[in-house]
Amino acid sequence: MGSKNLRIAACHPTGHVVLPPGKIRVMAEWVRGRDVVSEFLVQNPHLAQWMESLRGYCETNKQWRARQEFILRNMETFPSIIPGVYSPSLDQLLSLSMVWANHVFLGCRYPPGLMQKVLEMAEGIVIQEVPVRQMRDEIMGKGKRSNPSGRETDSSTKKLKAGGNEAESNSGVRAVGRAGGAVPSKTGPPPQAAAEQQPFFNRLYKSVAWKLVSAGGFGPNLDHFDILRACVEASKASLICVFVPLRDIPDLPAGCAQREGQVCELRCRTVYMGTGYGRDEDSARAMASKEALKVFQGRKVTVRICRRRFQGRDVEDLVLQDEQARSSALPPALSYPFPPEQPVTPPP
Amino acid sequence: MGVPAFFRWLSRKYSSIIVxxxxxxxxxxxxxxxxxxxxxxxxxxxxxxxxxxxMNGIIHPCTHPEDKPAPKNEDEMMVAIFEYIDRLFNIVRPRRVLYMAIDGVAPRAKMNQQRSRRFRASKEGVELAEEKQRVREEVIRRGGYLPPEEIKERFDSNCITPGTEFMDNLAKCLRYYVADRLSNDPGWRNITVILSDASVPGEGEHKIMDYIRRQRAQPNHDPNTHHCLCGADADLIMLGLATHEPNFTIIREEFKPNKPRPCGLCGQLGHEIKDCEGMAREKRGEHDQFADSAPTAEQEFIFIRLSVLREYLERELTMASLPFPFDFERSVDDWVFMCFFVGNDFLPHLPSLEIREGAIDRLVNIYKDVVHKTGGYLTESGFVNLERVELIMQAVGVAEDNIFKKRKEDEESFKRRMKEKKKRMKAEQRPSFLLGGQFAPQALGGRDRPQPVHNARHAAFDMRMNSRDQQNRDAAQSLKAMMRNGNSSQTPTGSSDGLDGRGVKRKAEDSDSEPEPEDNVRLWEEGWKQRYYKTKFDVDVTDETFRRKVVKSYVEGLCWVLRYYYQGCASWKWYFPFHYAPFASDFKDIKGMFKEFEKGTKPFKPLEQLMGVFPAASGNFLPETWRALMTDPDSSIIDFYPDDFAIDLNGKKYAWQGVALLPFVDERRLRAALERVYPDLAPEEVKRNSLGSDVLFVGKSHPLCDFIQELYKSGTGEGTEMPPELCHGIQGTLNLDEEPILPDKPVESPVPLLRDLVQNQAIGIKFKDPHYQEDFVFKAVILPGAKIPSKVLKPGDWERSNQGPFKPQLGFNPNRQQAHLDQSAFRALGHSMNRDRQRGGHYSNAPPPGNYHQGNYHPPHGGPMPMYPHPRQHVGLLGAPPPPFNVQPYPRQPYGHQGWNRAMQGQGGAYQQNQQRGRGGPSGYHPRHDRGDPRGPAQGYSSGRSYPLPPPPARRYNWN
Known part of the structure; x- marks a missing residue:
């Protein structure tokens, strides 16, 4: 079956080789561990030599195999690459492949947009035993700041773990990037997500509490959004605001007469924090922030999985609550960060 | 060399090298x-x-000093650099050449280190600024006071890299500085200044070495030139030894560990930024008159005498009963080579060789064995004999297993000891509660006897009341604070239970078990090699080809480094493409692993190198389109610039000791990407990107000045050979400068703080080191005609030679006269010390410094004698430290030592100094307390004889 698939990877009319990514993915799952790349190169000997010239001197076989796969898979998106000729687009592909390899094997981190891009490009490449690297912050954090967030910040390896399910990690194989072969296809957050998120929100709680103390306590005259954002960013995460015009919301409570204005929903690391309404986006956001900060007024915050409405159906959502759970009055969700076919992945 | 421990080790083991x-x-x-x-x-x-x-050793401390506030702007930095050079010049006082070398573009082999340093520096800088901001906010909120933030940009030390505007500006400033000093400073009048700025490729110290090497190889070189090299890097010692010049001295700042640093926020000493509380500044002195004075002593300098190091090495390396005559010079080269195993800037050090664990001694022992066995040395003039190196490596490899085990044991026992020490210290601490007032504990046998307790009941009542009041005050304060902060129920004080575990964790940390970095390699356990290759290189130990590849690269590296030190840069392209070194035991069959380096490689251009070593955060030093290559996700070299990177502690404790796992730069892709943005360079940038030339300056009174002036007048002086007889045998090629500094042409000051130089007397011209054939081999030998300086160390057979007690040499001059107190000082001493204490006191046993007695035992001469035996025996005037009182006056040796004073013959000034000195010292004063010591007068007499320095009679009679 594997070889049959490989034969599909024939020459493109313009002379370059196309390796259909979809097929490869299927195959990668199927053969699992068999060396797809070398098989492919055996059948395309004219490419083998050229590929070998792209190898870095210090690359190990394992690293090179993975990077080769990355290059071959993505070659079709750079149609101007001609094997055997150095060109800017080839260099760009090589560069992206190095970004990915550096991330996976050395533990380097790049700007979020770039990371997202290469992880998407690498979708489905399977690497056995990804090395564990310690980021600089983690080391520094230990000595200088008593900031326990270092541990939880999504380092490459942590993320890799989140990507694979138990079966995979048992067999010592991890899918790199999002969506390997075997992924739970259940809708909503995975059951362990709430527990996973809890430590982060404990820290956030702490930082919010301090911030409020310094701002003179919780009250109506604060810039709630600013405080919340600063705290979230101080905890090395980002606040995601979703705006929806009020009239576009289907599940409005019956008693609501207003039809104009904006509604804002705040999430942090996919966890819902609050919803607010206002005449414009800014005031909606401020209101949502105020609501979110109210949650922090209790003695602690908890991440829970709650049922709530989203686009007319009931879904399970991750919600931040104080200790008295009042799940009854949750406003309908404006966004839903858990696509049905993917597990929870913190944004890279 | 990237081995901070090396210098410490060297100066402890061979302590006499330091003066x-x-x-x-x-x-x-x-x-x-x-x-x-x-x-x-x-x-x-x-x-x-x-x-x-x-110069880089000067620029860094002057631009971002660690022990004092940073200069406010670039101009102040320049002035600080000028002052630093002045200071060095004053100490060293060169008589022929001053060579200033700024790091230019470095060979590729160095680039990885530079890259990792700059990536780290950039991150650390941002972190520091963030922390400052955070603490500042906090302090101000708590009502503390901080001096207002200075309006200045954070100085990015990364700009000290060739190709930046800063470096360009620095070169201009140094030209001005040189011209100014040549015109105005009498000490500079006759010297030749060579300035090699950042536009000339090569690291600073290696440009210096190249200069020395190329001068040595030409016939006019004076083999007895006394070199003095300034810099703190340990590899300067290696370089100095590698020249085989007999008179070579290194000057560097004295290393003082644990110097207090001022807080970055409030500028006060005693705490770090994170502990800053914004307290009011303490007054310094009664009227705050010492506010600006540095709290610590000014950094002092030390000389490192390589001639003494050579003496030490000769003792250590000399091998008896060799089948061939022992050649010390060759074995010095081998020693230098072996030091590279322990660490250098270009290769990671072998895991089993750690300088603190006596790795060099181990290597020397093995080395002697190998030389005996194979009948030859490891290296010759910078070329390596790999067969013999393999034997050394194999010998180390055999011990490797035990080294790792021993290391672990030592670590464990160290930890244990520290733990016990901590316990002890804790036990010794005072109890947390002490009674005060008349109940306070008193030392036994103290001056005031313990008083009987009066009115105990009342005292106890007072104490009770006091503590209650204190509690009330505390409560009131906290209540006030609560009210200020509004609703206090939300402060997290009450809610920390189980939420973050921070309180609990802190406790665990305090209980003396610091979190250890986990070590997956566990070199001390069976299977270490496999684990090392697996975790560090991500390969199985069975992957023989990969291991050979690493070893091959390392072998190439050793050859490259040695060649770099002895012959100059063999290849600008070569580099070690791994983050870790292999094991010594992996060096098998390495004989054929290295043949020759690629010939004709060219260094990077300055801006290209910047692209290679800077993180994206330092991109502001680059032209805009170039900068975009570092940040644009579609850039074809975006992988060189990660935002954040992993650090492998590699068994060390701190992040800065660890290995930064940065990707290597693909030169082909870098050049290809830059080709497209080259057209975007402004003319100014094109100029900064070009390779420059050394510039030679002389003052008007220098014999070379007229010659150069002629060249400028005729305008045809392209590639003129420098006449060696005009300038102490220095050779080189001169080329006309496009924007020359010429006598009587004013030099504009690039620093607003300093005035323009109106009456310029200096002349400048481009200078090139003498040229040699490409395959020319610089011989690593002592030149014929070189005089080896006389020995300093105590000969091993001194006791047998019956020459009396050995007199150690403290400075450069074996006949140095000790500084001493003059008679008024002794009078003062005698006055303030009461008589009955004299016997048991500090000073009673000290024989008086000998030469005080010369007046008593020597009939005074008619006046100052015109011919002193040595012009420079008297140090006292110039601030020599007073000697301890119990120093024995050593029998003086005849003045046979002429090593240092060749250049001095014409200097009349010394005599005057001596005369003054002579008047002050001797006298007829006879301290009381030496009467009981019969040796005193006798020694005084003998030393008086060897220094027939008569006091001027008039003064003497006045005193008596």
């Missing part, structure tokens, strides 16, 4: 500073010919 510098300080008279006349003899009793400055 403290004597520095003449500028005097102030009515608020006017009197400049020091550096044309006077050197107070260190030695005359240096050439002074070489590795």
């Amino acid at each position: 403290h510098c004597l520095e003449e300080k500028a005097k102030e008279c009515n608020g006017v500073r009197v400049p020091i006349d550096t044309s006077k003899p050197n107070p260190n009793e030695v005359e240096f010919d050439n002074l070489y400055l590795d």
